Amino acid sequence: MTEATQSAQPERPGMADGVCSEFTVFTKIKPGHADALRKDLDDLRSGSSKEQNRAALNEIGTLHDARHAIFDDDTRHMFASVFDGSWDTYIDDFAKTVVGANFEKIFSHAEGFPGIADPSVKDWFVAHQAPAEFFISSYPDLTVQQIWKNQRVNEAFQAVLDTPEFRAALDDPANAALLATPAFQKLLDEAAG
Template structure:
């Protein structure tokens, strides 16, 4: 795609995949090695639970850009789909998997697919690009919120909900000295949101 006169080119090449606000979609279709569907299914089941879940959640927090991900085996156990939604650049997203425990999980799952070079291999981006199919439509319910912002909002909400439950807060609501603050539209909206 040609740039506008006077514009600067990005250090990263343009990558496939649709964006909605800060969110990008990533969908990869790969061929399962003959005879590997059951092993892939077992590895996916192991990823879905067990004691390694704590490690995976910690790695996902370390990456900090993954909204959701899913794996699907289809076409009579001959094909595999990985689809996810993430924040930031495609290249950084792929690089981040190789830096955490998620990379080992990717290697284990994708080892059952044809030609996968390994998540830390310099050719892994080309492998993904050759198998990536951009969505025809991609919509996010919260296009302007990154994973980091969602986590922060959750922490703030949990803290605020805890404050609502302490007697000191209830006493402050009844204190005439706070009447002006309590009457502001912003405070009223905050209390309505907390109740809803």
């Protein structure tokens, strides 16, 4: 995003820690809708919906976590998430996927929800957003994409460690200088840990 584009974006609520930002929305559930909301949330956790959601989240690649809660005697709903990037991009990206359709379904149980395609939906989210008073991430400098890459590299490295060829390389005197370096020893220690 260019500086001009960034400055054109309105100031959005929510705290950030490094690349991670938080988003928490509290809504009033329409009278008599709590059971339907609970069923719709349950549907998201099962079968093909779960697989479609996971595929959309993988495609977008910026969501660290998300959760929904129904509380206050079935009168209120909370959605909270942690994501990478700008608030506007986060909302735009999700609106373009099956997650947008899910938001449409879930938030249709909230009083006053204009619909995910309505131009005023961002204003509605902002009006219902309660920014954290304190927010901290265990990995503030790692995006979801970097975490996934680290996981893939670790899995590949662990697979190499298990090969007979790697074990033979450890025993080969020609590799003694490399194996004795602090960096290589740290690599092995981290792999073992």
